[in-house]
Amino acid sequence: MSLEVWLPGVAESLGRVGDAGCSNVRFCGVDAVWTFEHLLAEASVAEIWTFFPDPWHKARHNKRRLVNAENAHLMASRLVPGGVWRLATDWADYAEQMESVLGAEGLLSGGPVERWEERPVTKFERKGLAKDREIADFAYRRVT
Structure with missing residues (x-):
């Protein structure tokens, strides 16, 4: 889906x-958050891919980012035990936020990884690379 x-x-x-x-x-x-809240049961999803979500790069807009503590717990709760959440961003401060937020989520274990070979190259990735931004990839697995 x-x-x-x-x-x-x-x-x-x-x-x-x-x-x-x-x-x-x-x-x-x-909206992804609405879908995870209302359409997906707990422990029902094997993988979640979140590649180049809107970075909301202005500090006053950071609260709109998809990867925050509340959403991280929601997404993690929908993963089956052993399920994986794969993420990528080209914004360094968002990468730091992702690592901090997801590292603090008790249902998840993981961190930065090498680029997943099967990850599709998106238009946003191409734009980031054209502006010499480094791509950060993450993989977190549901532990319980």
Whole structure:
């Protein structure tokens, strides 16, 4: 399942899925936090991928970031024991926040990792690399 609220992102992804001939992909044009709160049961998800979430790079907007303590606990609770949350960002301060927040979540264990070979290259990753930003990858596993 792919969660995306940005309509052009949904349209592009649908086009790529169609070009690839896939028929087993589902898209939801809804907020990820709402979906995890209302549609997914605890311990029901094997993997979560959060690649290049909106960095809300202005300090006054940091509170809007997806990866915060409350959301980290929610997402972790939806992972099956042993399930993995993979993340990537090109914003250094967001990478620091991700590592701090996720490292403090008692249901998770993990940290920075090498780039996952199967992680798709996104438009946001290409933009970050074009601006010489370093890409930070993380993987956290549900421990209990």
